[in-house]
Amino acid sequence: MSTLITLPPSKTKPEVIDSAVIRFAGDSGDGMQITGSQFTNTVALYGNDIRTFPDYPAEIRAPAGTLPGVSGFQLHFSSDDVSTPGDAVDVLIAMNPAALKVNIADLKANGILIVNSDSFTESDLRKAQMTANPLEDHSLDKFRLFSVELERLTRRALEHLGLDAKSMDRCKNFFALGMCYWLYNRSMDSTVRWIEDKFKGKPLLTEANKLAMQAGYSYCEATEAFQISYEIPRAQLSPGLYRNLSGNQALALGLVTASQKSGLRLFQGSYPITPASDILHELSQYKDFGVMTFQAEDEIAAITSAIGASYAGALAITTTSGPGMSLKTEALGLAVAIELPLVICNIQRGGPSTGLPTKTEQADLLQALFGRNSEAPIPVVAAATPADCFWVALEACRIAVKYMVPVILLSDGYLANGAEPWHVPELNDIPDFKVQFAKTAEGFLPYKRDPQTLARPWAVPGTRGLEHRIGGLEKQDVSGNINYEPLNHENMVRIRAAKVAGIAQDIPEIVPSGDPEGELLIVAWGSTHGAITAAVRAQREKGHKIGHVHLRHLNPLASNLGEVISRYKRVLVPELNMGQLLWVLRAKYLVDAVGLNKIQGRPFKQAELEQKIEEMLGSQENFT
């Protein structure tokens, strides 16, 4: 049924370059996230290393053409290692004046700018609060501007199909995608397959989208519009099987894997909230793995149903973000008191309150560490990259069931939606952590602890002879009976703290990347990993002695962290918050660490980190 013709080989010989950053920007109804994802998939399948940064508004459809409605998707792809989505953009696709206005500041001088000239009418300009047409007033002269009539050309390519104008216009993003495939010499095959699957049973739409993409490709070929095209060779990744994965997908796969490795059924209690909802969407597909997903009536029922499932013997998790985490606070305290395993995934976003639902932030660290009434320590782990979410999910589950504790897993919006190639592991290489429920009545007491881990037994209902009562009231150790005596309370508080602190014996010692000692140590956590890695690499090439520690375990901290810190003259803690890890490190190690703090709902740029490093290492001369 396909009317696609075989395309002739490109006439121009591509210039070989090592990396490019491309950003698709348009109205939130323009399909920019799909366009970006398709381009990403294609270059990843080809073998480039990639990092992506989808950036979209909280509104599903803000008024068309306005500044708040702009949705963007940025991709960095390369023949080298890539650890960030890129600071500045080589190619910007702007579907309307608002998208142009919001994004133009990030386009490199002499960068390629493709605009949809059909959407630069007076009314379009007015919606973007522009007084002059930038396509005519020479304000874009420092860029390589390609004004393309995307709508008119798309309609012309599809006019024989008999679609209405609106349906034809919806295909214009695929026209732009086709242009980009030409520009970077990439095959359209994987997107063709995606279109055929996506519009299965709708032959007209399948045809229209394929034709629009092909028309964009052919337009470049025929008009020789760009005069140049590029080729980015495959990256040298370590051998193995790869797939492109977002943080939320990786987290979901990690949880299913943990379910099998522990031998427990996975139960997820969750209430929809951005940017955590995709984990619920993913896990709800895995019913064939026995996964139970429960969309609860609210955030509180989401976590308390998970506590109930854990009590009954499940590997229980709850997923949330922002204000949802606040709502779970009381139940977290219950989980601490009853000492049952539970994993709470907090996909952080900007706050306070509703804040910035679709933007990233790292400002829930202190909440994770301390945000409960009374003394209620909880282990905290954090993912560093999208693919790392898989491994951190496994680690959180391992700690939870081994120590009979709730564990907070911190991810964030940038990791959740960003993607990178994931080296698919061999299942047999991942160790089991099979769980043994209490079985026999003889000698059973609900708070009789394992001498090594201080974990209490997990005695699930339905087990003869193990009938017992638990709850949020203070209890006596061993027997579990309610007990309000002063010394008993202090003893219980200390035992719960010792249990969490003892996990430090069970996590690897820290080995800094970069220099093992020297001028500067960067200590960080979470999604800043990529930008810091790139900045440290660049600054070490300039001759600076810099080490980088990226903490996976935030509570307890690795036992040798203090010693590692003491090997460096200065300590920098970059965070997307007001200095929360900084506060912890200064308090715990009495170290005069300094912070680099950004609270803009956006990740660090490599240049921002490098500037800070140079500022510090330059100023260091004054002290020596």
Place this chain on the structure above:
Amino acid sequence: MSTTTLPPIAPLTKKDFQTDQEVRWCPGCGDYAILSAVQSVFPELGIARENFVVVSGIGCSSRFPYYMNTFGFHTIHGRAPAVATGIKALRPDLEVWLATGDGDALSIGGNHTIHMLRRNVGIKVLLFNNRIYGLTKGQYSPTSELNKKSKSTPFGSLDRPFNPLSLAIGAEATFVARSVDVFQGHLKETLKLAAAHKGSAFVEILQNCNIFNDGAWFSLTEREARSEHVIQLEHGKPLVFGKNRDKGIRMNSLDMEVVPLGKGITEKDLLVHDAHHLEAAYAFQLSQMEKRPGFPTPIGVLRSWEDVPRYEDVMNQQINDVIAKRGAGDLAKLLRAGDTWEVK
């Protein structure tokens, strides 16, 4: 997850359900009577003791699990229905009972209560309604009568009370009943009917708090008043009440009316209770009649509707259906799903 149940070692007795914990309710509290009734009924259900789970929230009533020698979980304020839902999802075979109060179930936990009921999770809910906050020492509750003078409302409460039965029926609960702490025989029978119901069973138990709200239900429980002010609903029986069984309730068009028996009116003219009535509106009307002058307060099963599947059953069935269709999940395959590429 193994759900096999061993046969009971010996027939269970009331004593098997008593714990060694000192019961810490105030002397004279209605909760003692409820505890005793539950401990009497459980051995009669033919369920192994280890398969009972008693879950509670916060409040006087929520100390209940500590006094039951079963699996017990004293959770947090208002959240017991959600915790119990998690338990039932994972283990539909367990017999889960929930002890809650008017504040716990209808105020702080109102949301969880209605959602548990609409889902029809197979949980038996005992709502101890004493129309007061006892454990926090005497504030008015969401079931306190309007203008209630309490510690927090010295000039009288301003908000209209919930009728727990109406609320449960409004949430389309599949089993809705009411009994009274001091009506031990009726209470036990009602608990047995609740136990026999597959889905959510909501039982309001009118309970006296002799410290902070003594006599809240005296108009129903005093021996003299009892038969005049209470009507006992029984499926298939006409609605008769009164000391001499001389009054009844008759339908007049779409409305109910109280009529004296005799003078040409016989039991045949009266409304015959149908607990399985398809329309929730019928049970709702029953739950509302006590508000009207001259009408009695109904006790017994207002609604019992077995046609609705339990949430935990359909949840597990869906998983089994997917496995039957797709086969059991292959994790190695899942990790390699989608577009992959090989780096040599």
